[in-house]
Amino acid sequence: MKTAKPRWWQSHLFWEAATGYLFAAPAIIYFLIFQVSAMLMSLLLSMTKFNIRTAPVWVGLDNYRNLLFDRLRYPFFWHSMWVSIKWVIMEQPLVIVIPLLVALLLNTNVRGQSIFRTLYFIPVITPGVAMAAMWVWIYDANFGLLNMVLRTKTAWLKTVSTALPSLVATSVWGAIGGTVFIWLSALKAIPGEVYEAAAIDGATGWRQFWSITLPLLRPTLFYMTVTGVIGSFQVYVPMQLMTGGDPDNSTLTYMLYLVRHAFRYNEMGTATAMSYILLVIILIATLLQFRYMRQRND
C-alpha cells in the first residue's frame, strides 16, 4: 500500500522554502495586483488619449513626443522639470544635514533628552494641511511671524525669488523629526569601544567625528539620499496647498503640473506619460548615486 512519495516531498528544504513564500504571499499578491498590474495598465494608458470618463483612444507615442517637443500644448513641461530639480538640490542637503546635527546633539547625554525628541517629532505627526495653513500665516507680509522677527515686509510666498525657498524651509521643518530618528539609531549602533580606542590614541572631538562617526554613518547616508531624492522629485503637497504654483509659475513643480493635466485639463493619458518620463529621470538619478556614492567594500 505504500506509495513512494517524490523526493521533493521528502525534502526539508522544499517545505522550508514553501513556508517562507507562503508567509510572504499576501504581500506578493498585493504587490502584483495593486502595484505591478496598475503600473502596466498605466503604461498602456500613457499611449492613449484618455479623459478618464470615456474609453481611451490609442495614440502610440504621441503623448511622449508632444510632451518633449510641443511647447504649444505643454509650455511649462521643461520649466516644471527645472523647478523640481531646483527643489531637490535645495531640499535634500538640508533634510539630511540638519537632522544629523540635531541627532548629534541629542546623542550627547543632554538633560531632558526625551522632551527634545518629542518636540522634534511633533511636526511629523502634524497633518500637512494644518502645517500649510500655519506656515501661510507665518510667511504673511503684514501679520507674519517671520517678518515680525526679521523686521521686514517680504511677501515670502508671493515673490518669485523667495517662494520656492520658503516652501523648502517648510518642508525641511516637517521632515526633521522623522530623519533625526534614523540618524539617532545609526549613531547608537556605533560601538562605544571604537571611540574609546580613538580616545586612547589621542583623537578628540572633530577628529573622532570625521574619522569614526561619519565613515560609519555612510550606509545610512546612502540609504537616505537615495530614498530622499526619489521622494523629493515627486514633491506636490506644499505647493498645492500653499502657492498653487504661483507666483509666475515659480513653484510649479513637475508633479503639480502632472496633476493639473490629470484632473483639471482631463488629459489622463498625458499625465501618465509624464509619470513615466519622471520614472526614467528618477532612475537615472538613482543609478548615478549607486555609481558614485555607494560604500565601497574594502
Place this chain on the structure above:
Amino acid sequence: MMKRTRALAIVLLALMALSIIAGCSSKPSGSNAPAPAKKEPVKLTMWAYAPDNLEAKKALESIQEDFNKANTDIQIEIAAIPKDAWDQKLNTAIAGGVAPDISYLDQPLVPKWAKEATLLDLTPYADGKDGLDRKIYVPGALNTNLVGGKLYGVPLSMTAVALFYNKDLVPTPPATWDEWLAISKKVYVKGKVSAFEGPWGGGWGAWLFPAFAGTNGCYMSSADNSKVTFNEPQCVETAKFLNQIFQYNDMDVITSQEAFGAGKIAMKVSGPWDMAHYKQDFPKLNFGVALIPKKTQYASNIGGENLVVYKSTKNPEAAFKAIKWLTNVENSAKFAKVTGNFPVTLKAQEDPKWSSDPNMKVFAEQMKYALSRPQIDEWLKINDELLGSILDDMVQKGKDPKPLLDDAAAKANALIKK
C-alpha cells in the same frame, strides 16, 4: 521538525484559501429580508460641493429632508464632496461606473462633457409631458446648459464679480475708470493702505480679467468661439490701465492674508460668496458693493454651477423630476443659501432677501452685464497657461502688453486649430 514545517505550510495555505473565499462571497445579507409590501421608492444619489460654513451645510441638509418628504416615490441622498477633491473624485467615480445620478457641474464643463456623451440629454424629458418651464430661469444661466440646441442640465447657481469697497476709505465708489484712478491715488498710503486687489496674475487673475476688459468693450473670443480676441486694442488698453492702478499698491499689503477684511485694501473685486464671509468674520468692516467702474460700458465675468444627470443613471425619469423640483422657485432660493451665489429663477430673485439688501441688489444689477465664457474646449489651459502667465508682466511689471497679448493670442489660436 520537518513535519511541523509541512503542517505549518498547509495551515497557511488553507487560511489563505479561506480568506479568498470569504472575500469573494461577501454578498449583501439583505437577501433574506421579507419582500416589500408596496413599491420601493426609487433611490437617487446626488453630489454637491461640501458647503464651507455651518449655515450653508444645514441648508443643504434641509433640502434633502424636504425633498424626501415631498416626494415619497423618490428618495434622494445628497453627498457633500469637498471642492478641492471634486474633479478627482467625480472623474474617478464616473470611470469606475459608480457615478452619482445627479451632480453639480461647473458651467464651462457642460459642453465638453455633453459632447463626450457623459451627460444625459434632457431634451425629451423637458419637452415631454410634465416637462420643464424654461422661462422661470435667468436666461444667461439656462443658456450654459444648451449644447447644439439640446438641454443637458438645469441652472443651479450663478455668480459674477463686482467691486467691494471699504466705505471708511472710499466714501463714494468710482463709476468710471478715471474716477477709479483718482480715488486709488488719493487713498494710497505707502506701506499701510493699498488701492485695489485685482487680477494681478495666475489662473485666478485670468478668470477676473474679462470683467475689466469687458468694461472697455473687449471680449476674450469671437462670437462664434472660433478664435480668441484678447489682443485687440481695447484689451491692450485695459492691461495698461490696470498697471496704472497697480502703482497705488504695495506687494506686501495686497498679498497679505485677509487684508481687505483688516481694512488695508480700499477696493477689491470678488463675488457674492465673500459678503457672508466679511459680515461674519469682520463685523467691524464697513463695506459696500458697486458695479465695476466702466470705460465705455458695464461688464462682469460669469460663473456658477448647473445640475446635470449622468448617462449611466438607471432612473432617468426620476432624476429629471428631481432636478426640476430642486431648482423650482422655492428651492432655487434655498440653493442660493447653500452656494452663496444667486438664485437662478427670476421669481426667487425678486424675494426681499435679495432685493432688500442694497449690496445684493448691486450684484443682481451687475449680473445683467455678465459676459459669457468662451465655449472653447482648450479655454481652461488658455486661461491658466497663456493669459494667466503674462498678467504678472503686464499689470505688475508694466511691460508693454501689446506684444505679450499678441503672442499669447497667436499661441491660443494655434492651440485651438490643433
